[in-house]
Amino acid sequence: MEEKAASLSKKISILSKDLEWYRTELNALQKQVELLKHEKYQPTVQQDTVQPRKEKVEVIEIRKEPLVVKIPESVIVSKPQQTVTPPSQTQKPKPSFSLEEYIGGNIINKIGIAILIIGIAIGVKYASDAGLISPLTRIVFGYLAGAGILTTAVKLKKKYEGFSAVILSGGMATLYFTTLFAYSRYGLIPQAVAFTVMIIFTAFTVFAATVYNRQEIGIFGLVGAYGVPFLLGGGSGRVGNLFSYMTIINIGILVLSFKKYWNILNYVTFSLSWIIFCIWFFLEYNSAQHQTIAIVFSSCFFIIFYLDFMVYKIISKENLNAKDLVLLLLNSFVYFSIGCVIFNRINDGIYLGLFTLANAVIHLFFSYAVYKDKKIDRKLFYLLMGLVICFVTIAIPIQINGNWVTLFWAAEIFVLFWVGRIKKVEFYEWLAFTMLLPGVFSLIQDWVNAYFKIKTLHPFFNITFLTSLMMVCSLAGVIFLNKKKPLHSEGYSRFALSRIVNYPIPIVLFLITYFTFYYEISHFWLQRYRSSSVALDTYTLFDEDLLQFRRLWLLNYTALFMSAFSFLSIRKIKYSSVAWSSLCLATLTVTLILSLGLSDLSTLRSHYLSGYNSEYFYQGKWYIYFRYVCFTFLSVLMYHMYLLSKMDLLNKSVLKISPAALNLFILIALSSELTNIMVINHSKDVVRYEMLSHKVGYTVLWGIYSLSMIAFGIWKKKKWIRIPAIVLFGIALIKLLIYDISGLATGYKVIAFVALGVLLLIVSFLYQKFKNIILSSDE
Template sequence: MTENQHKINQLFSAVERLLKKQESISSDIELLRNEIQKVQDSEPKVETVQQQIPKEEVTTPPVSEPLKEEKVSTPTPVPTSSFEEQQITTSHKTETKRTIPPTKKPRTKNELEKFIGENLINKIGIAITVIGVALGTKYSIENDLVSPLTRIILGYLAGIGLLGFGIKLKKKYENYSAVLVSGAIAIMYFITFSAYNFYELIPQTIAFVFMVIFTIFSVIAAINYNKQIIAHIGLVGAYAVPFLLNDGSGKVAVLLSYMSIINIGILIISFKKYWKPLFYSSFGLTWVIFLAWFAAEYQQQEHFNLACIFLTTFFVIFYVTFLAYKLIKNEKFGIENIVLLLINSFIFYGLGYAILSGHETGKELLGVFTLCNAIIHFVVSVVIYRKKLADKNLFYLVAGLVLVFITITIPVQLDGNWVTLLWAAEAVLLFWIGRAQKITVYEKLSYIVMAIAFFSLVHDWFAAYNSYGYAYTKVPFTSIFNIHFLTSLLVIAAFGGIQYINSDKKYTPAFGKKNGLTKIISFLIPAALIFISYFAVRFEIVNYWDQLFNNSSVSLETDGDTFANQYSNYSLWNFKSIWTLNYSLLFFSILAFVNLKKIKNTSLTYISLGLLTLVILIFLISGLYELSELRETYLDKASSKYFVRGFFYIGIRYVSFMFLALAIFLSYQLIRQDSIKKKIHIPFEILFHITILWVLSSELIHWMDMGASEQSYKLGLSILWGVYALFLIGLGIWKKKQYLRIGAITLFGITLIKLFVYDIAHLNTISKTIVFVSLGVLLLIISFLYNKYKSTITNETTD
């Protein structure tokens, strides 16, 4: 038997095995269909699952390769309680459930009526009752219907009766009872305040004892009933009492003490319950009332001690109230908790600062007061950390407040550069903790401190400029070795450290790696670093030359009198501009070099290229003009008797050209990078040739001026431009660059327009002849080149 015949037999055997398996599977499917039919007969209205199981289709599978021999076992018939049946039954039930979606039972009219009758009406009723008692009392006061003592006694009786009736109904009607009890408590507050503040029937001590008793009772009742409504009406609602019955007596101490008692009651409740609406209401009302009083009626001499005491009291009460439930229940805090804690802290600090700054002794304690704020938060953070009383985020938040107030202490107590240094150091610390320890609150705070440090440094720069270089001051100035430059270096180091941490990929940013804010921040941090690094040295250069200018002023005397005018060496301002441009060319060249060799960032490549292009254009427009001014000053012998005019007035132009050449070379290296789009090459090459022609034109004018040949400016420039246009034509043909040839033709056109419109008007016959002949020859050469290489140009254009 041949080898092929043996393989064919193996394949037929494999096909037979597969057919047997197919028959077995068909038998299993038939059994399952029978079971499904039984279920369908028992529940005829239920949709079956049979539709999901297609009928068997016996097909011969394609044979791709010989199959090995394997034993075929006959499958055991599937019983009715098999796992497959359970799966189908489960699927069947699932499908049944999906066909009947749950519907929300609408609220009936009876339920709505029940809500209004049992809950809403009683609250409205008790509120109207309390208002009615207040109005009735006020009417009786205004019309003197009953004596003050009778009014107070009747008020207490009404409150006690309402309280007793409410307590009696507690077992059967708890909600209704709670409303009555809360209203009774509000009436008790109302009557006690009236008895003390308006009629002086009871002394202050007794009135406060009563209010403390009512507060304690309100706390007990609110916790016992577990009803926030009691606390709302009985405590927070009591805030309205002083304003409803205000007689303009101005008893501020009574009002603030009254508010303190109410807030203490809320504090006690917070140890058992954390009723947010209660806390928010009390918090808002207290600070609004205190701020309104401070803005309208605060008098420094009369209210200083009072304001300090109650400001501190309210701050401590709300601080402890905020922490009480969080620490006891170990509950995590959300954004609203952060906002409340920050508002409480900064209202306390802001009002405290305002109170102290207006006091003769207090304004000397502003730094101490700020530091005390930091100490308070520090003590709280230490207790939370050591006792492990809450989640770490609460600790980080409180610790962050410590850093914030230490930061504020710096400008309050110190001046000048120390403020900037400490803020920069704090920004690094916060950013490192935020990234390394994954504490997003710290990282977000660091961005605020970074901005503060940045603007503080800018302020220091301008302060230094005003001291050294402005208004003809003669304050001693030492370049580099001064506190302002040292501050700049340390801030550069701080932002450099922040950028190093930010570029480390093992740390996750606070806003996420793909968030838009993260991308903005990743751009702003290095941008700030580059900005600070550039201007730190630039300001040193500017201040140095301004200092020299200020010190150069001289006074002239004639016949014993001193002229009012002073003479200064204005050339020093030209040197300042030139050295500023030289430094700019050098700085951005170094930035480009570092990016090429070390950073290799595409975005920074484009930024460096843009900055170099900008500085080159500024140099061409402004720098060459300043160099020409120095040349004119050097040639002016009249001013040399007052100030020395050295050879560097001429030589500095070639120093500047070296910086310009370095910038052009680095720009060329940048556009050669693979990440740079090819379209940028053409604008750069055009800029390069414009720069060369501009510098050559400046040099031509310079040496003609030095040789006292001012009348030849026009002749020389026209010939130079024509020669350069010819050079561009030849280069464009050689390199097959059409844009160079077009640029050359444009340059030649400009030269011809200049020749006929401007040059020939003031040239003598010989000069005109030289210009016309020269340009004519150049045009003939250009035409010859175009004719000689027309096939090359045509093929290049076609391609």
Template sequence: MAENNDSINRLHHRLELLLKRQEDFAREIGELQAEIGMLKKHGEIRKPEKERAEQGSTVTVREIEKEPVQAASGAHGGSKPAPEAPLKQPVKPVAKAPKKKSDLEKFIGENLINKIGIAITVIGVAIGAKYAIDHELISPLTRIILGYLTGIGLLGFAIRLKRNYENFSAVLLSGAMAIMYFITYAAYDFYGLIPQLPAFLLMVVFTVFTVVAAVQYNRQVIAHIGLVGAYAVPLLLSESSGKVEVLFSYMAIINAGILAVAFKKYWKPLYYTSFVLTWIMYFSWFVTEYRTDEHFALALTFLLVFFVTFYLMLLANKLLKKKKFVIDDILLLLANSFIFYGIGYAVLNNHTTGAQLLGLFTLCNAILHFIVSVVVYRQKLTDRNLFYMVSGLVLVFITLAIPVQLEGNWVTLLWAGEAALLFWIGRTRKVPVYEKLSYPLMLLAFFSIIHDWMTFYGGYYPEDAEPEITPLLNISFLSSLLFVAAFAFIAIVNRRFVTASGKGMLKIVSFLVPAILLCTLYYAFRLEIAHYWKQLYADSVVAISADDQASPMRYWDHDLNRFKTIWIINYSLFFFSVLAFVNYRKFRNRLLGFINLGFIILTLLVFLTQGLYTLSELRESYLDQTLSEYYRRGAFNLGIRYVSLAFAALAIAVAYKCIRGDLRQRGLRVAFDLLVHIAVLWMASSELIHWMDMAGTSQSYKFGLSILWGVYSFFLIAFGIWKKKKYLRVGGIVLFGVALLKLFVYDISELDTIAKTVAFVSLGVLLLIISFLYNKYKHIISDDKNN
């Protein structure tokens, strides 16, 4: 009886749960019906009753879903019915799919087909012309005339269709102009029927006509075809005559035409294309063909013409229509200004008189931007970004004028200081334009300090004239520290004053500024260390005269170069260890932690390979006393080894601390544990070889290493059993296998009987002990595997 009561109670409980779930379902259905009704109320146009009556029987939303709701509500005996939708609307199918089909069909029929058709037509004309040329069916003059007739006919047909079929007419016109460009080029280049100047003028006419047609049709694609064709003219029609003034005059005319378009149309891709093509062609000529004695005035004239043209092109439509300047407008304006300044600086700097006017040239840049800022201010634009940006350029060039007129590291320092000032104003005073202006200045300052380092620290060979400098007390190191201070200030401002706008750029700045800061701080000391030892190496030259030689032999102390390598590695280990410790104690930045950990591992690998090899060279130099009659071979050749091992141990300890702390990931921890044991075994093997070499043992690379590897594998297995770490036990077994393989393949051939006996007995005993440990602690190993 008791069992029946328990069963009944369980069934009642299950029934209550099902009824509860059914009530929830009914309530959700009612809410969905209400939401559907509200959407239909706001999304459909209610038709008159007469029209709805003519559509036949109507079914309301409530009637469609009434039966399921009632069934759901009646199943549990009296639950409340779902709320009725607030508005009854007739259910009528919405023909969305046919509408999409109709739009797609319209796009294909009115836009895509005609473009494919004109492309096929142009290709067909080209194929037909090529066939006629290959088979000499018609004379060259006839071919050119037929080509022009085809282009003119297509052009006339396009003009005739413009009133009723404007899109189709625009495509035909663009194809006609493409044919005209091609035929003119063929007449000039293939057959020599048209001289260069008439061909040049024809291309200009075609370009002007194309630009005018683009404005009339209001189709940017036509202007692009004309523009690309126009810039292709000087390349296609070039005779390598060196008449660069003709080329630049032509480019100036084309850009003037685009400037005229800019007053009526704001076609960004058109401006961008002309901007990129013009400066690429000018810069290519400047790098490959420019000669100061021939082209100085010409280069400056057209540089100014192009700069002013693009300046007006970028401002014209915005000022006339009072449009807002966005980030790409500002970047293009900045690019135009800095390209003009950079190339102008290079042109003047290579000229005897011009080099004395660099400060005046920089000041003229500031005056030019000041005039533009006054014009912008008088326009009283609601968008003040342009005014702030141009005013910032005035400030930049005024501050640059002084260091440019002077020389040296002042340029870098003022660029860095200017970037810090603009960034502080932009971030704290909420003026984003100033902050954006600071970004290119940061990059310029960084590249400038790299240039200063390359210039100041001189050549790489002892034959070069090395400047005698005092370590840490020289202008380059002081400039590096001031640069670091400026970027540290920027990093602090960026950390304390967080802005909500431009989150993507904020992330980039938050990464790049500390990266530049740490990179500069690292190399400031590294370059000092390297130059100190390089200077000692250059000064160590000894000239020795021999009777049978006309000129004396020169020798240098190569140990000094080895000390340079070791101290750079030691400094790198110390720098990244301190950085990791500071980040762990203060900043707790995981990204910085991972990046710094990567540098620690990389530096450790360099130490294990290049560093230990260099230490062995210092040991050999001490043992052989190479050139000891000229250079001292002291005990520090050996002692530097333990200084380096101490730095390596510090790096390993700090990295281990960070991985156990903020960078807590099992996969990373396992990989680092294995790396640490590899590093320890590597250094122990190197130390064993070191002392065997010191002792003069001839079998240092054979017998001793095999024993060491066997002992260390035993340690790994025992440690893995104790700490329940399977990967250490597996690593120990693999290492033991390598030691055995080395013993049988490499060592045994040259070992004497005693050495063979010791090696085999030692490794055999180790194997027995390892087997004993596995048997004794098999329950621990089994638990580890289960876990």
């Protein structure tokens, strides 16, 4: 009572101050009105007193009236009437967003109702475990608690509608899991009654959400009911009942979408439904027991969420946005993935193609509905038709084999990019690029399953190879389409899109194309190696030479691939970055061939000459002559390296460095061939003649090659050719003095020294004879 009296006295004092302030303002206004009335008649009096004959003076003095009138105007400009308002405490502007008010009035009530529901559940569970109450009492208590919460919500609706909505949603969630407990765990009510009650609750929740026009009711009432499976635990074993319960809830969401499309509610229900289903599917699914359940309820979820999305778009005519697009594609992909796993285990996947076509038909049906209604965003039609094309495209390969995921990604990448570029929808192009990463990972997984496991595959005629080619064609199609249909619209993010199409996608295409054929060649020789086994008494023997041939053919293929890439760099793709990349990769390939390749060729030659395991495996002259096949591939690649070095796109220094590198590669190949010839012609003393080739043969060969380079450099007036030749002469001389003379017979020492000395004299003679030519116009 004292507090009320104090507050009333404060209000009286405030009102009395307001009255005094209004009285003061009224007095001021009255004085201003009297002043205006007085000034209104003052000009006429001045006209009477001023001499009427002096018209100019009379006019001037009449025109001077504004000087007097400005005084009240200045008073009016001060706008005292604007101050005739309640005191400052009644004129406070509306406060901006208050975090405290938001937390206290919005967040806390939701947390509170969630905690209340959890508390009720924990209390019921505790009483159940302790045997304090019977199952019937628990269920009755649950219904009473839910009813009490609903009653409270109804009473609070008039004054506190937002708070009432949260309370009502909590009450509906309580009734939901109480009904499920009564049927699933305790068996107190039959299935028909339980489902009828659940339908009634769902209908009431949808009705309440529509009346309140608030998402909280749907989130807590419908989505909150998804917590039931976790409260029940895994011991119920009634999967069909659980998914039926979830289906009823999702149907309620679907019905609600006819009038409302609350994003948070739809995203949460979509996520929870598929997460719960996928967890069960990957952990508990058994084809013999759950096949029908999995097909029926996965289809129900897919159709419900598809309708949930489409119905609102058709009714509202809203434009397609990124979140809707992700939701639609994710729903399609999750359902298709689960369906492929299910049907792949039915009669060895005989129905996979039919299931894929069924997906295409579903998307075709909705695309037709969108097409008929011209007011709906055309982007949605293009998206659905893209899905139709994707599923029809991969139906036949899926029927043949189960590499469906990679095929799906490959087709999706090209189709979405094609739709985006043809119809000038930039978002579709970005979506195609986002699918590149999962597509590549899916292809790598296919490679691991096919090539890194002991499997028998028909070379170049297997589903993994065809899947890889599909990805190659998809990315090549994107690049081709980008070239034929360049970006013109100013609305496009030209810089970002062009960089993605011009750099990452070509690099990925290059790598996928290379490894597509690489793994096929590798797996072919590995299969031959595994099939060459010979069982002996204590161990199994394999033909190790097949591994040498495997690596050599892989190097030959790499040389051919890099030659083709260099050819494209020279003729078609005329960019400096591509030319540099091609030259570097070609140089790396040649280095590998001259190191690993020559080593493997030497091993094959040694096995052929020594007859290593010849009693178990066939060894023919192919072991010797195969080196010339390798040299053919090497020569083609080195020729393209020479053409690359002459391109204007590269620096001039490359033109000088590249010939030196090419000469080095040629010299290494000739040195290896010299050893090969000497060893083959003296097969009975391989070790001795191999050593002679290294000590004497290489020194003489290098001297002759240096002389040839110097002569060519003098003829062409190329200083940067002669200098490396002189350096090579120096290396040969150092080799002769340090390495060759040790362990050589006197005759061979004489041959080496005399040959190198003669060559040096010839070089000196050439420099003396052509000195004027060299110094006059040298490059």
